[in-house]
Amino acid sequence: MSLRRRFLLLTALRWLPTGLVVPVMALLPLHRGMTVAEMGAALAVQGIVVLCLELPTGGLADTVGRRPLFALAATLALFSYLAFAVAAAPLALALAAALSGVFRALDSGALNAWFVDQVHAGSAPEEREGLVTSGLGAASGAIGGSIAAGSVLSAGLVAWAPWGTTSALVLPFLGAAVLSLLQIVATGLLMDEPPRRGPRRLAPVRDTAHAVRAGLGLLAGSRVLRALVAVELFWGFGMVSFETLMPVRLAELLGDADRAAATMGPVVAAGWATAALGAAAVPHLTRRWGLVSVALRILQGATVVAMGLALGPVGLVVGYLATYGVHMASGVAYESLLHRQVAGPHRATVLSLASMAMQPAGSLGSVVLGALATGASSGLAIAVGGVVLALAAPLFLVRARCARTAEGPRQPAGPFRRVTVSRFLEWTSVESSRTPARP
Structure with missing residues (x-):
């Protein structure tokens, strides 16, 4: 196989x-x-x-x-x-x-x-x-x-x-x-x-601590990596709006919690099926993941805001399906960018750093958006979550630091490929900071 x-x-x-x-x-x-x-x-x-x-x-x-x-x-x-x-x-x-x-x-x-x-x-x-x-x-x-x-x-x-x-x-x-x-x-x-070699006993503990320090060192030394990990903060906060508050909003619009619970099963299945289609399609669109990630994150924020502004259950469900269609596609672009910034020996550590950033953000989102839904309305809380989610888009435009060479002016520290859409994107796009994949 x-x-x-x-x-x-x-x-x-x-x-x-x-x-x-x-x-x-x-x-x-x-x-x-x-x-x-x-x-x-x-x-x-x-x-x-x-x-x-x-x-x-x-x-x-x-x-x-x-x-x-x-x-x-x-x-x-x-x-x-x-x-x-x-x-x-x-x-x-x-x-x-x-x-x-x-x-x-x-x-x-x-x-x-x-x-x-x-x-x-x-x-x-x-x-x-x-x-x-x-x-x-x-x-x-x-x-x-x-x-x-x-x-x-x-x-x-x-x-x-x-x-x-x-x-x-x-x-x-x-x-x-x-x-x-x-x-x-x-x-x-x-x-x-392949089997991992090394002394037995305390070697895994010592090597794990070393891997954690190395991962944190990579994070501290890379502006692009810090920006990508920071994306998870906005993403974790915003996901509460369509993962947790969706059933609450549906129950309000239907006026019946039991009916909403019966409806959520097929809706969740349809949402993830839509997500599968979006994820399968996005790799064929383009390889400029920096620009694609910006567009997808803004689009997802817009679909979540549309969920919050929906006046009926049909509009809410349509917005939910659109949100999930973009959600997994955005995840593919995000992880592709993340893998470009780290070599194999530290890959799982950096993925864990990114995932770890989402946890406190999700907890904060649950508290803030939950209070907003209780004090105002669930629709407003969902819309606010969508706006916060979209605010992560500029983080994909962070580029690596430049290094001053002995021959002359500052040059990008590596063989970067520039995006020529505009001068701003030329100097800020993640595309410009992409380093070659390393084994």
């Missing part, structure tokens, strides 16, 4: 369980008698755990290896889904959320870093960028398709419920646990990786 097919299969197995549990994640605790406040506080543990572990686990993936971390993440995912299935009290739900946070931190960037490393190891330098971009775009499409399929499957399991209504909301979690077991097996069979 080719590298691309293995990568896509592993990606699909990773995200199919997520599609299964997303439609029922909030419903099961409420069905068991927990309040919304208790459920929210318990689930917030996941974000705290991810924030604390994201960077160390990224460094661990760069030192111990991508495959061991990905297999361990799938194992913990299995236990977390089982914990969710039996959690009947807030403390038990918090424990399940903590396990979920650990597995998400462990697998953050490991699979994608493995794919990029394999492409760099097995292809000519001039082919690497195209193969990486195409593979990441296909993977984003696989993510969207898997979550959409999982959402449909979840609805089918709930409707089937062979042991009565008591088990209906539990079945998707049990199905997710089975799929996690399949992911563990597939990881062992499909994810080949």
Whole structure:
């Protein structure tokens, strides 16, 4: 089986369980008698755990290896889904959320870093960028398709419920646990990786700390990398508007919370299917990811604002689908730019840095936009989230520092390709700061 097919299969197995549990994640605790406040506080543990572990686990993936971390993440995912299935009290739900946070931190960037490393190891330098971009775009499409399929499957399991209504909301979690077991097996069979050499005992801990310091050093020394990581702050804040507030707004427009809950399943599936199409299409548009990222981020902000301004459920759903169509496409462009700024030994660490920046921003967005939705309206809160999301666009126009040469005037520190749309873009575009991919 080719590298691309293995990568896509592993990606699909990773995200199919997520599609299964997303439609029922909030419903099961409420069905068991927990309040919304208790459920929210318990689930917030996941974000705290991810924030604390994201960077160390990224460094661990760069030192111990991508495959061991990905297999361990799938194992913990299995236990977390089982914990969710039996959690009947807030403390038990918090424990399940903590396990979920650990597995998400462990697998953050490991699979994608493995794919990029394999492409760099097995292809000519001039082919690497195209193969990486195409593979990441296909993977984003696989993510969207898997979550959409999982959402449909979840609805089918709930409707089937062979042991009565008591088990209906539990079945998707049990199905997710089975799929996690399949992911563990597939990881062992499909994810080949050269063994990491070195002394045993404390070597992984020492090397992980070194990888973390090196990743932070890369971040401190690169204006472009700092700008790209900062994009996650705006993105994490803005995503709350269409991920968390969408069901609230739909319930307001429909005037019936139960009807909104029944509608969200198909809408979520359609949204991720649209996202898959957008992700699959964007790599074929252009290779000027700096300009494409600016346009996509502004467009996504506009679609979210349109969601907030929608006066009826149809307009809200159309805006939601448009938002997700741009969402994954923007993610492909973003990750392609991120991979250009880092070499293989630090790839997972830098991906974890970017992911880690999203966690506090998402928490802040939940608090600020939630308060705005309560004090004013959910539509206004969604629109504000869209504006904040679009504010990240100028960060894609940051260029690397110039170096003064002995021969004369300042020159770009590397073989940069300039964008000639205008003098401003010539001196500020990320395109001008792109360095060649390194193995």
